[in-house]
Amino acid sequence: MSDYPHLLAPLDLGFTKLKNRVLMGSMHTGLEETQDWNRVAEFYAARARGNVALMVTGGIGPNPEGSVAHGAAMMTSQKDVDNHSIVTDRVHEAGGKIAMQILHAGRYAFSPDCVAPSGIKSPISMFAPKELDAEGIEKQISDIVACASLAKQAGYDGVEIMGSEGYFLNQFLVTHTNKRTDEWGGTYENRMRLPVEVVRRVREAVGHEFIIIYRLSMIDLVPNGSTFEEVVQLAKAVEKAGATIINTGIGWHEARIPTIATSVPRAAFAWVTKKLMGEVSIPVITSNRINTPRVAEDVLADGCADMVSMARPMLADPDFVNKSAAGKADHIAPCIACNQACLDHTFGGKISTCLVNPRACYETELRIEPADTPKSIAVVGAGPAGLSAAITAAERGHQVTLFDRAAEIGGQLNLAKQVAGKEEFWGLVDWYRAMVNLHGVSVKLNTEVSATDLEQFDEVIIATGVVPRDPQIPGQDRDNVVSYIDILNGKITAGTKVAVIGAGGIGFDVSEHLVHDGNSTTTNLPEWMKEWGVTDPESHRSGLAPEGPRPHAPARKVTMLQRKTTKLGKGLGKTTGWIHRASLTMKNVEMIGGVNYEKIDADGLHISFGPSRDNPQLIAADTIVLCAGQLSDRTLADTLEGKGIKCHVIGGADVAAELDAKRAINQGTRLAANL
Known part of the structure; x- marks a missing residue:
């Protein structure tokens, strides 16, 4: 019997059957914009080969103003139909089904031509929208219907009509953005008229044997959003x-509550979808932070939904469903919800990919194929760069030996996983361990490697990581001064008042660790909801x-400082930086920039400001934690090069900036793919 009977059960839609209960949710990857349709x-x-039941594309615009x-x-054209037919043909050849998401952005469109129910500018866009008149609304409906008809012509099995996340149709639903007094505004019946009319006319245009998914915002998380009574009313009308099918949307993009970041509890909003179950007779999909087959199975078994939507987990591992069915869940590359290579790339205008799986969206370019001539390869350093290189090389048939001076693999990931809100990193280290075993990598831990030890190998990869930068502060050799490493690995317990020197990613992680002290809301959904006011x-x-966020009291008084005059945390992720700053602000962490570190003594950290060293202050602290950056550990690489032994240097040993795991894993994978 399967470990996941609910997840792997087929779903009969009447005119077609889905092979299981897994939807690959919509993600804007940027691939369609490349116009490389073979790549898409x-x-x-x-x-599709991984046996996802149904996929939904990234958002496709119905017209220029809605893109x-x-x-x-x-x-919008026959040319688009021809291009998309390449995609649908390939998916069908692979045995899959695919729906195209129709996304009208409304006031979220990054364009001076954007339109909306009312001329209210979005806080996340630089353009104020044009308020549509009745003729303009009719044009939008007609364009969406035409878009759906063209999608059917292109061979799609269905469409998803995007009605959530604060996009166009969602904007008509709530008084937050709809101030109209005509038949498209005022009462809720009028405000929901547009999405209902869109669904009705799309169904009329595409016929009965075509999937229409409606993405419905079940909890808006913005002021003056929908009541749940209105959500149910809309769901019934849409049916x-x-x-x-009705798919769950959670929160508007402008909401100041995290919904998909790694600090959000797993399946954090499945209870919202469950409230709709039984209110409609068509299947209902739940979504957000469902990233393992066990979580998905439990959600379905609990009656929260008929299907689960997993988007980013399908970036991390396209074979998620196949591995689940084969009883190999430990072989599934885990989505850690870091956002660094997917959403951050999307909002940065880059092609999306995955920190854990650099092949995502690069399938035609980054190929992992058997090596023509197997080699003996030494990899020194079992952090993310070294692990990705070792596993990829071994997968290709090379004989790989992985060395590390530590007692376990993982490198800096073993520090990250100690931070409140980063519990997903435990699963990432576990997955690396499983992959090392699966591909037969010989692992030598507690081993200090010399250049002589490496002379016998055909190829040597140095992934020795980083060492902390010396901030050179008078008094830093005192007992009250510690490294971030000793704090995160639990060797030292900080006092009640702490000064954190450095406000990069590590400084924020250490501060988060210190204010929580083991009390992580990420593993406690009721506490997380209370903390963020949900x-x-x-x-x-x-x-x-109504009472707003109610965070628990911080475990310590923390002050975070940096020499730079820029905003603290400026280098954090585009889509997650605000979460880290908000979280620490709720814990009363004081953030001070533009400082000079004058000295450390028994009272704490003495600072001043500016070139003239004005306004001297004492930051009273029992413990001062050094997070002042890192330097590449190139000692072994330099020794090898001095002996004339060629080596490849990757990860932090190559570039130490911000301990970039995304770059390290990508670098290690690509190097090993070409050896």
Whole structure:
């Protein structure tokens, strides 16, 4: 019997059957914009071969004013049909089904031509939208219907109509963005008229044997959003209008509550979807932070939904479903919800990929194929760079020996996993351990390697990581001064008042660790909801608690400092930096920039400001933690080069900036793919 009977059960839609209960949710990858349709097709085909029941593309615009940005993908012409047919043909050849998401961005469009129900500028866009008149609304409906018809012509099995996350249709639903007094505004019946009319006319245009998914915002998390009574009313109306499936949308993009970051508890919003179960007779999908087959199975077994949507986990491992069915869940590359290579890339105008799986969206370029001539390869350093290189090389048939001076693999990942909100890193280290065993990498731990030890290998890869930078502060040799390493690995317990020197990623992680002291809300959903001010939308409109966020008291008084005059945390991720700053602000962490470190004594850290060293102050502290950056550990690499032994230097040993695991894993994988 399967370990996941609910997850792997087929779902009969009447006119077609889905092979299991897994939807690959929509992600904007940027692939369609490359116009390399073979590349787009291979991305989706890889997931189809992995046996995902149904995939949804990234958002495709129905017209220029509704596209997310100038140059974004649209479905408006026969040329678009021909291009997308390449994708659907490849997916069908692989045995899969695929739906195209129709995304009208409304006021979220990054364009001066954006339109909306009312002329209210979004806080996350630089353009104020044009308020649509009745004729303009009719044009939007007609364009969305035409887009759906073209999608069917292109061979798609269905469409997903994007009605959540604060996009166009969602903007009509709530008084937060809809101030109209005509038939498209005012009462809720009028405000929901547009999405219902869109579904009705799309169904009329595409016929009965075509999947229509409606993505419905079940908890808006913005002021003046929908009540749950309104959510149910809309769901019933959308079903009556012809939707095949209702998919869950969580939160608007402008909401100041995290919904998919790694610090959000797993399946944090499945309870919201469960409230809709039984209110409609069509299948309901739940989403957000479902990243393992066990979590997905439990959500389904608990009656929270009929299907689960997993988007980023399908970036991390296109064979998620196959491995689940084969009883090899420990072989699934885990989505750690870091956002660094997916959402951060999307909002940075780059092609999305995955920190854990650099092949995601690069399937046609980054190939892992058997080596023509197997070699003996030494990899020194079992952090993310060394592990990715060792596993990839061994997968290709090379004989790989992995050395590390530590007692376990993982390198700096073993520090990251100690931080409150980064519990997913435990699973990443476990996965690396499973992959090392699966591919037969010989692991030598507690081993200090010399240049002489490496002379016998055909290839040598140095991934020795980093060493902390010396900030050269008078008094830093005192007993009250410690390294971030000793704090995170638990060797030293900080006092009640702590000064953290350095406000990069490590400084923020250490501060988070210090204020929580083991009390992580990421593993406690009720506490996480309380901390961020989330409540039942049936009790309070939009799911916002009237009392607002109620964080638990910080475990310590923490002050974080940096020499730079720029905003603290400026280098953090585009889509997660605000979460880290907000979290620490809620814990009363004081953040001070533009300082000079004058000295450390028994009272704490003495600082001043500016070139003239004005305004001297004492930051009273029992413990001062040094997080002042890192330097590449190139000692072994330099010795090898001095002996004339060629080596490849990767990861932190190559570039130490910000301990960039994304770059390290990508670098290690690409190097090993070409050896």
